[in-house]
Amino acid sequence: MSSAVDCAYKVQGKGPALFVIHGLGARKESWDKIAESLQSRFTCISYDLRGHGESPLGCGEFTLDDLVSDLEALRARLGIARLHLIGHSLGGMIGPSYARRYPDRVLSLGLISTAAFRSPADSAALRGVFTAMKEKGIAAVLDTMLNGWFSDSYARQRPEMVVSRRKEALGTDSGVFLNVFRIYSETEMAPWLHQIQVPVLVCTGEFDGACNPGLNRQIAAALPDSELVIFDDLKHSVLVEAPELIATHVADFLRRRTPHT
Numbered sequence: 001m002s003s004a005v006d007c008a009y010k011v012q013g014k015g016p017a018l019f020v021i022h023g024l025g026a027r028k029e030s031w032d033k034i035a036e037s038l039q040s041r042f043t044c045i046s047y048d049l050r051g052h053g054e055s056p057l058g059c060g061e062f063t064l065d066d067l068v069s070d071l072e073a074l075r076a077r078l079g080i081a082r083l084h085l086i087g088h089s090l091g092g093m094i095g096p097s098y099a100r101r102y103p104d105r106v107l108s109l110g111l112i113s114t115a116a117f118r119s120p121a122d123s124a125a126l127r128g129v130f131t132a133m134k135e136k137g138i139a140a141v142l143d144t145m146l147n148g149w150f151s152d153s154y155a156r157q158r159p160e161m162v163v164s165r166r167k168e169a170l171g172t173d174s175g176v177f178l179n180v181f182r183i184y185s186e187t188e189m190a191p192w193l194h195q196i197q198v199p200v201l202v203c204t205g206e207f208d209g210a211c212n213p214g215l216n217r218q219i220a221a222a223l224p225d226s227e228l229v230i231f232d233d234l235k236h237s238v239l240v241e242a243p244e245l246i247a248t249h250v251a252d253f254l255r256r257r258t259p260h261t
Contacts, residue, residue: 004066004073008054009047013039016107017080018254019071020046022239023089023113024180025169027053030088030239037247042084042254047074049090051176064183068098075105084258086110086201086250088239089211090184097189099196108258109200110250113236115211116189117218126185126210130178138177139170148209149237161240193222199257200226203249205234227253 010028012035020031028046035044048055050062050070058066071094075083084107087095092114099106115122133141146166147155155162169177200223204216213230220228229249231238238246 004069005058017083018042021087021091033243
């Protein structure tokens, strides 16, 4: 395990602390519109994962445990005792991993567009994507990935947003992108999800290929206290395509399930 890095972060709003975690090749700004909707009730803290955006890389290759340590270092730096956590994609793996290591610090979790209970075929497909990116370059593979991130109608109506997300991913150091993709593809939460005792909101898009509803139904079933929401017609990049929808479900979940907040 490498040393934790001091991640760049943004604080919006007031109220109980809500940490939001982006996915691979993204930035803390992915959460801006959602934070704007929630900031009247929560202190929303978004941050750049190590090697992303304004955050330093640290020393060499890193692991999921390192990303959990970075989150804990940020919590300690801000002096926050207990927190809500929401993560998208890889962020939806960092959140539960943090809750597993620091169960007394977490009040609730949100898992958005993430995966567990992958089949051997699922895992083989991800290994194939990883190998292709190493051999051909990330740019050569990214357009295929983007087709699985945005719904067809959104891509037609808002092509500039697809271009922006592509630029963001390619603007991430290639070694960092490969590192986080490897973590995302190799992480399997299935053996320990039952250990998570806090309320968990589990969400994914109806047509999210890699983080599909079937996997998310298994995630929700494995958790002792969870709710599952499947977003009609959406794929993977729900933070970009449907931030108001995400904010509405998160606010409702936290209001009902953690009323002390």
